[in-house]
Amino acid sequence: MVLPVRARKLDFDRSYALYQRALEHIPFGVSSNARLWRTVCPTYMPCSIFIDHARGSHIWDVDNNEYVDYRLGYGPVILGHAYKPVNDAVMKASLRGEVYALANELEITLAELMCKLVPCAEQVRFANSGTEATMTAIRIARAFTKKDKILKFEGHYHGAHDYVLFSTDTPFEKLQPTAQPIEASDGIPSSIRELVLVERWNDFVGVETAVREHHKELAAIILEPIMGNAAVIPPAAGFLKHLRELCDKYNIVLIFDEVKTGFRITHGGAQQLFKVTPDLATYSKSLGNGYPVAAIAGKADTMGVVGPMKVAHGGTYSANPISLTAAITTLNILRKHPVHDRIKAYGSKLMKGIGRVFKDRDISCEVQGFPQMFQFMFTDESVTEYRDLQRVDQELYARFHYELLRRGVMVDEDNEEPMFVCYSHAPADLKHTLWAVEDAIEDATVPRTSIV
Ligand SMILES: Cc1ncc(COP(=O)(O)O)c(C=O)c1O
Numbered sequence: 001m002v003l004p005v006r007a008r009k010l011d012f013d014r015s016y017a018l019y020q021r022a023l024e025h026i027p028f029g030v031s032s033n034a035r036l037w038r039t040v041c042p043t044y045m046p047c048s049i050f051i052d053h054a055r056g057s058h059i060w061d062v063d064n065n066e067y068v069d070y071r072l073g074y075g076p077v078i079l080g081h082a083y084k085p086v087n088d089a090v091m092k093a094s095l096r097g098e099v100y101a102l103a104n105e106l107e108i109t110l111a112e113l114m115c116k117l118v119p120c121a122e123q124v125r126f127a128n129s130g131t132e133a134t135m136t137a138i139r140i141a142r143a144f145t146k147k148d149k150i151l152k153f154e155g156h157y158h159g160a161h162d163y164v165l166f167s168t169d170t171p172f173e174k175l176q177p178t179a180q181p182i183e184a185s186d187g188i189p190s191s192i193r194e195l196v197l198v199e200r201w202n203d204f205v206g207v208e209t210a211v212r213e214h215h216k217e218l219a220a221i222i223l224e225p226i227m228g229n230a231a232v233i234p235p236a237a238g239f240l241k242h243l244r245e246l247c248d249k250y251n252i253v254l255i256f257d258e259v260k261t262g263f264r265i266t267h268g269g270a271q272q273l274f275k276v277t278p279d280l281a282t283y284s285k286s287l288g289n290g291y292p293v294a295a296i297a298g299k300a301d302t303m304g305v306v307g308p309m310k311v312a313h314g315g316t317y318s319a320n321p322i323s324l325t326a327a328i329t330t331l332n333i334l335r336k337h338p339v340h341d342r343i344k345a346y347g348s349k350l351m352k353g354i355g356r357v358f359k360d361r362d363i364s365c366e367v368q369g370f371p372q373m374f375q376f377m378f379t380d381e382s383v384t385e386y387r388d389l390q391r392v393d394q395e396l397y398a399r400f401h402y403e404l405l406r407r408g409v410m411v412d413e414d415n416e417e418p419m420f421v422c423y424s425h426a427p428a429d430l431k432h433t434l435w436a437v438e439d440a441i442e443d444a445t446v447p448r449t450s451i452v
Contacts, residue, residue: 003408003432007443014062015049022048034074034375037413039398045405050447054081056424057446060408067410068429070419075228075260075373076414078286078343079333080424086289086329093334097394101316106313106324114297117267119254119277121297125306126319129161130259133282133294134222134322136313138163140280140296141220141253143305149217151210155230155386155416156181156223158257158282162188164222167198168229172390179206201227201385202236208246215250225270225278228260230386230416231377240276247279253302254278259285259294260418264372267334291326292317339423340372345428347371349423354432361441372420389416396444403440409433 022029023067030036030048041047050062057080059069069081079086111124127133131294138150150163154175158164165188166181174182181196197214199207201223211218222245228235247254256278261270263286271277278300296303305311317323323324333339348371355376364380377383378393397415404411409432411419 004406005067007406007439008065008408010045010065010356010396011063012046012049012061012065016061018050019046019048027200032228034414034417039401039413045399045402056082057082057280057422057426057429062430064198064387065405065408067405067408068425069407070421071417072420072422072435073290074259074285074417075157075287075420076266076285076290077422078264079123080422081290081328083289083424085333086291086326089325089329090291090322092131093321096321098322099317099320104319104321104324106321106328107319108362110295110324110328110331114283114295117225117263117331117335118283118297119268119271120281120299121281122300123303124295124297125303125313126324127284127294127296127313127315128292128323129294130257130282130284130315131161132261132315133284133296134255134257135161137255137257137280137282137296137298138222138308140298140302140305141255143311144253144302145219145250145251147217147219149195149197149219149401151199151214151218151221153227153379154197155201155233156227156257157229157388158222158224159259161230162186162192163196166193166196167386170386172387175387176303179203179244179307186287200387201233202239203385204236204239204242211246211250211252211341215252218250218252218344220253220255220280221247222255224260225256225274225276226261226265226370227260227386228369228373228418230389231383231392232373232418233383233385233388234369235274236384240274244276253280253285256281259318263331263334264285264420266340266369287330288323288326289330291323293323293327296309322345337423342349342423343421343425344371345376346425349430350419350421350433352439353430357434357438357441363441369418371421373420375418377415399444400440403444404436406438406443407439409436 028354052060052062115121154167165184168184170182179198181198258269258281262283266272279302284294351367353357355367378392378396396417401413
């Protein structure tokens with residue numbers, strides 16, 4: 001381990017060269033817009049750094065800078081990077097072929113496992129990404145209720161398909177006093193906006209009013225049960241139950257998008273923690289410890305609309321043996337080893353430690369969320385909905401991000417992306433991280449104008 005013991009001068013020469021090369025043939029040089037570190041680009045560093053490899057809780061860029069990783073690929077890596085038992089099982093499975101596009105026993109095994117662990121799961125269909133899973137869940141809800149509209153919440157992200165790309169990370173100056181659907185992408189047909197209602201997270205009255213007014217056309221309410229794409233904003237006490245009751249009363253399908261929370265918050269996800277069972281739930285990320293796998297799980301009656309001449313669902317790579325093997329192995333490790341206990345213990349110490357460092361220096365900072373996924377925000381009030389992020393000093397966070405990189409700790413550049421903890425994070429990582437946070441304060445509070 002060669003983590004720095006003092007702030008290092010970051011060398012990004014190879015990342016820079018690769019970024020320039022990428023720009024030639026890849027729009028903006030990245031394969032996902034979110035990978036462009038826009039806040040720091042190009043003031044402090046390249047707009048995107050290139051990774052060489054990752055192992056356990058650490059990640060190395062192509063310039064051989066090593067970091068303790070709290071991005072964990074936006075959350076999937078629950079056990080650790082290149083986790084040997086998962087990789088060994090996958091290597092073995094690959095000797096039997098990568099894709100059959102025919103049924104195989106692994107999908108039954110995984111469906112059985114998920115039905116044991118997840119409260120709402122009576123039936124499961126598999127896919128490859130969170131985007132596919134939420135797209136399918138919404139289609140199922142529409143077919144089941146024979147209604148067309150959906151309701152989502154400001155700041156909640158459900159993937160990159162047209163129906164959910166509204167009011168995700170809306171620039172604050174575009175927000176109207178009452179929540180409106182605001183496109184998060186060019187190229188979405190304007191007619192789609194008519195099918196989407198948007199409300200503010202934790203707004204009991206707002207959502208109830210919208211449901212009362214629109215229930216005859218409302219097929220689904222979709223939400224992240226713990227908001228994890230606008231930092232980490234838990235549901236207010238009773239809010240999930242309120243949504244459950246509204247959905248029951250008005251024949252609306254309640255969809256929990258557990259792509260980030262599933263198998264991470266507990267074995268059964270946020271629905272288990274909050275004891276509110278949705279009709280459908282979507283999974284990806286921690287399900288496969290980094291292998292591309294996703295699932296739509298739900299009650300048998302709701303899932304029952306899927307099938308030929310009914311709701312279309314499929315895909316060449318759905319339920320391929322590689323992803324299924326990764327998922328089965330990951331879930332079995334989660335069940336049989338103290339993964340969640342260790343993650344919780346580590347994450348709690350980290351949250352408390354970060355909070356203490358800032359408190360001791362009289363810096364207003366809220367450390368918010370759960371030990372498994374949380375974020376620190378420079379503000380003196382807790383954040384309960386997307387709009388509250390306007391009060392957060394995200395500039396300061398961006399400078400912190402860079403100062404943490406200099407000290408061998410990687411968090412996302414975007415304050416609205418959580419920090420994630422995995423089973424491989426070790427006491428030495430914790431000690432290093434808390435040193436880095438404390439040591440970074442002085443440098444982070446002085447704005448930088450060029451690469452150091
Ligand atoms: C809650 C949630 N849903 C859906 C998605 C989309 O998943 P994917 O990127 O696998 O398409 C994400 C991605 O971050 C997510 O956080």
